[in-house]
Amino acid sequence: MAARNDNAQPHGKENRRQLSLRSLEGTTYQALEPWLPAKQRLRWPDRDPGGHQPRAYEQLATYYSSIGQPTQARSVMYARERDRAIAKPPLARICSLLQDVTVGYGYQPGRALAWLIALLAIGSVTEVRVQPIGS
DSSP states (O other): OOOEEEESSHHHHHHHHHHHHOOOOOOSSSOOOEEEHHHHHTTHHOOOOSSSSSHHHHHHHHHEEEEHHHHHHHHHHHHHHHHHHSSSOHHHHHHHHHHHHHHHTOTTTHHHHHHHHHHHHHHHHHHHSOOOOOO
């Protein structure tokens, strides 16, 4: 796709229906007009008639990386992982939820640091407040 003009607010039923019926499998992007944050562009892969298409997310992330927007690219890849988790069996979904909460599937490493600081603080407070047995 050489250029794509995306109306932030599609008008009428016909525009919404047309957007929802396009498959994005195999699509690549060179230019998307106007510039929109990734959250607004994520409605494209969400509506793909073929279901979850990881490549559509990867291509959108590649586009954001190519225009110097790595944060937007990470948010697209994070959304891809969250969407993949929905289709997993229950036990795998639990493991996926744990990855999401702790490190954001690797796309939000600051969460790991926050967990480390929180656990260190809890451990330190517990060590200070709890008296050893036999003292």
